[in-house]
Amino acid sequence: MNGLTASRPVGSPMRHDERPPAYACGFAALRQRFREAAERAGAELSEYVHPLNGPDGGALATDVALLGRRDARKLIVLISGTHGVEGPFGSACQTAWLGQKNLRRLPDDTAILAIHLINPWGTAWSRRVNEDNVDLNRNFIDWSSSAPVNNGYAGVHDALAYREWEGPDRIAADEKLAIARRRLGHAGLAAIVEAGQYEFADGMFYGGGRPVWSNRTLNEILKTFAREARQVIVFDLHTGAGPYGYPALLSVASSEHDGLAWGKSIFGPALSTVLTGPGAKTGTGIAATATGYVSDAVRKAMPNARVLPLVVECGTLDGPAVMEAVQADNWLHLFGKLDSPLGKRIRDTLRSAFIPVDPDWQRTCLSSSLRYFDRALADLRTVALDETTGSERIPPTARAVVVVDPVSAGEAKTTTPAVQIDELHKSFGALLVLKGVNLTAHAGEVISMIGSSGSGKSTFLRCINLLEQPDGGNVAIDGELIKMKPLSNGRLGPADMAQVERIRARVGMVFQNFNLWPHMTVVENIIEAPRHVLKEPREKAIEHALALLKKVGLADKHAHYPGQLSGGQQQRAAIARTLAMRPKVILFDEPTSALDPELVGEVLRVIRQLAEEGNTMILVTHEMQFAREVSHKVLFLHQGKVEEEGAPAELFGSPRSERLRQFLARTL
Ligand SMILES: Nc1ncnc2c1ncn2[C@@H]1O[C@H](COP(=O)(O)OP(=O)(O)OP(=O)(O)O)[C@@H](O)[C@H]1O
Structure with missing residues (x-):
């Protein structure tokens, strides 16, 4: 637009193995x-x-x-x-x-x-x-x-x-x-x-x-x-x-x-x-x-x-x-020669600016x-219209698509949080990975976790549904605190496995590598957990699975095996599988990082739709732009601690910590 105010000159190198630029010239x-x-x-x-x-x-x-x-x-x-x-x-x-x-x-x-x-x-x-x-x-x-x-x-x-x-x-x-x-x-x-x-x-x-x-x-x-x-x-x-x-x-x-x-x-x-x-x-x-x-x-x-x-x-x-390029172009058109080598250079510089x-x-x-x-x-x-004036008619019930809205998320704060994590600690041997991480997600909130590789994001997510056992701290889902007890090795472990199973059924997780069963068709993958954990009748589970496949744009793939699908399709099937359990909260662990770039969009579109429908979601992602758009809150994890958290506009727009600034400079 004008480009005169400061911005960060992060020159992303051209990748020559990529397809040629999509934009026409001339x-x-x-x-x-x-x-x-x-x-x-x-x-x-x-x-x-x-x-x-x-x-x-x-x-x-x-x-x-x-x-x-x-x-x-x-x-x-x-x-x-x-x-x-x-x-x-x-x-x-x-x-x-x-x-x-x-x-x-x-x-x-x-x-x-x-x-x-x-x-x-x-x-x-x-x-x-x-x-x-x-x-x-x-x-x-x-x-x-x-x-x-x-x-x-x-x-x-x-x-x-x-x-x-x-x-x-x-x-x-x-x-x-x-x-x-x-x-x-x-x-x-x-x-x-x-x-x-x-x-x-x-x-x-x-x-x-x-x-x-x-x-x-x-x-x-x-x-x-x-x-x-x-x-x-x-x-x-x-x-x-x-x-x-x-x-x-x-x-x-x-x-x-x-x-x-x-x-x-x-x-x-x-x-x-x-x-x-x-x-x-x-x-x-x-x-x-x-x-x-x-x-x-x-x-x-x-x-x-x-x-x-x-x-x-x-x-x-x-x-x-940008200012210099525009100034040079102004000079060229007033006083210079458009077809001279200098003129050509000025015009090329302006175009690429x-x-x-x-x-x-x-x-x-x-x-x-x-x-x-x-x-x-x-x-x-x-938007429901008043037929005579064309102005918006506010329907008595909420809109079909509930848009990510920080105000309503704020209002929800008076209710029990969907996820409450206090002082979570986790080590692998001598490696201290999480050093007291806190997070509160209210119903309908979308929270993204960003941070460098190895900062502990995935470990944190895996601790929420006890795929990893935390060494200390509290995890509560929908107000229910997961009971822990000291183990003989001096660490903590779940005190009540029945409770863990019950809570896991309420916390859906979407993995980086989809984790679909290769020997089952897509629909069989989706009905597996509802049939065995929720004891849903087969017919009902299939009906629900087909509806979910339609929602993620895979209605025609129900009888395919995962190996017959693209990465993006497999991930969408994995999302449908997670949704089949009607989770209270959905955890996404870098859901697009195993995908070719052209397949990322189709998966993000599905996740965005889930956000807009008011699902509670915690998202570990390297897609900064997406995190900015879809989240109510973003947490920046650094070496096992939350270094900075806040609304995406604040966190991306005016980061307070130098480490976050450096991280954003590398990734944006
Ligand atoms: N099961 C495990 N055993 C031993 N070390 C582990 C285990 N899982 C993770 N780690 C180590 O814990 C640290 C944090 O890993 P984690 O996967 O949580 O980081 P991350 O922030 O999600 O990184 P990335 O963005 O690369 O996925 C890393 O040093 C990792 O090697």
């Missing part, structure tokens, strides 16, 4: 892929032709795909390329999502509107700005009043928009900027520059002097396709700010509105709200001081709807590096964004 290829996907999905396609051409002389346009009916009351809008050069990311998201089979069966009241490359000139010319050097995300101000004044920017304009690439003027400009940075800090400087300015047409973050083509076109598109919509979730897809490869979900607004609460109810702590204003601060990597965002525009364009405007922001380089040529980055950003879209769509399905 304006024509982006368009072609998008249009083909939209046609395959059966969408209504329209194009809004831009008056100028691309660098190869080709025509430019914004394409619009509408999946569903024009009069749909519920709408998801995806916007790509607000900052042109970031377009390949948003385009890849739109194209991939339109290709998903679940979108082919949208309810009549729901539609998807994909607005492809709203700043087509910027994408074609690989520029952040549009054809008028305007930052589109500063152009949606109220043009009937005078534009905001940014006095701070005037003081650094000549240092940012230098005239000479090298020589005394350039040295002076760099020196002036360095002084400003020393005085204000990078974040302070960024807050001034990113606020946008309406005075210097050759400057950075220029908001323009009137509504530009892309502004008018976006409004026209919304007028045409969103007129009847009353429940609207908008994703504006960006790159360039925040930690490398971390797709953050933000909602940007100048004041509180009902869409923000809706967003929190859908995404829980995964959503960061950015309230903008002259003195506003944010740790998210995007400007809180600016005005004129797309988020403002979409809310204004749909005054009769409840609108949740969201920004997906995928971090790339650190703030100063916003779209890293790193398959890991591209894949992570794409898959996380698709998960955000899926989640939004799942929530829209549950």
Whole structure:
């Protein structure tokens, strides 16, 4: 998006054994892929032709795909390329999502509107700005009043928009900027520059002097396709700010509105709200001081709807590096030669500052964004509408999908915890693995445990259901304390094996390596424990197993043997097996670490669904992004102790301990 505030430059090395990057490059290829996907999905396609051409002389346009009916009351809008050069990311998201089979069966009241490359000139010319050097995300101000004044920017304009690439003027400009940075800090400087300015047409973050083509076109598109919509979730897809490869979900607004609460109810702590204003601060990597965002525009364009405007922001380089790339590009287009070797280098640098040529980055950003879209769509399905007004009708009973909601989790704290662990100790011989770990999980809470390899996460999980015997401490499940007694070797052991068996039946565990019986079919694997432990009749157990297989997307695999399934399918079958025992709490021990990367998503989707249904879950995982999105609380374990714990936004956003900072720097 803007990328000027500090972020961590964690350069994930390119893995050459990976498949080539998923993102198309070049304006024509982006368009072609998008249009083909939209046609395959059966969408209504329209194009809004831009008056100028691309660098190869080709025509430019914004394409619009509408999946569903024009009069749909519920709408998801995806916007790509607000900052042109970031377009390949948003385009890849739109194209991939339109290709998903679940979108082919949208309810009549729901539609998807994909607005492809709203700043087509910027994408074609690989520029952040549009054809008028305007930052589109500063152009949606109220043009009937005078534009905001940014006095701070005037003081650094000549240092940012230098005239000479090298020589005394350039040295002076760099020196002036360095002084400003020393005085204000990078974040302070960024807050001034990113606020946008309406005075210097050759400057950075220029908001323009009137509504530009892309502004008018976006409004026209919304007028045409969103007129009847009353429940609207908008994703504006960006790159360039925040930690490398971390797709953050933000909602940007100048004041509180009902869409923000809706967003929190859908995404829980995964959503960061950015309230903008002259003195506003944010740790998210995007400007809180600016005005004129797309988020403002979409809310204004749909005054009769409840609108949740969201920004997906995928971090790339650190703030100063992105700023330098944008400055150089500004110079090139004002004073340089586009086709010179220097020009080519500047343009390549800018492109990779916003779209890293790193398959890991591209894949992570794409898959996380698709998960955000899926989640939004799942929530829209549950919104009951008042038929005449289209506003939300709150049903007397709770919604079918109970979304991860820290407030309700907080309310649950007055009841008996589903899991209560106090001062858990565990050694293997002389190796002290757990040194007094505490954890409380209330009903419906999702708690993730993160930490380096060997920090004791799996051991802790295994102690909860007594797959390992703790040496000291208390474990209580649903208020029932597991009775322990001293053993002859001086350690502790369970005092009552019948109690252990009873409690184990209530605590489900999903293992890294699935642990399915290879000689049994999937359905036999699932009914084994309910038949023998819960004494369920075979017919009833099979009926339940088939329903669970349907839930995890394996309805047609019930008669297969584990060896005939992919890793992802085996893990989903293992989850179904765990659910068959109707557990009070589910423990996941690195459920995706044995999977090939392309199979991880299908398993995470199932786990997310379980979280959204209100299951109590404790999750040991190396999927940081997932832990951040799905958890109410995250515990960072270091050398057998909880080093830091808290809400995911706090723990990942502003870690207090140096060890956690270092851990996150290595893993994110
Ligand atoms: N059964 C065992 N016998 C002896 N040592 C063990 C046993 N299980 C685990 N350990 C040791 O205990 C320490 C903690 O292991 P644990 O598997 O709990 O760590 P972890 O944080 O889950 O690591 P990872 O992320 O690599 O799975 C390690 O040093 C491990 O070698």
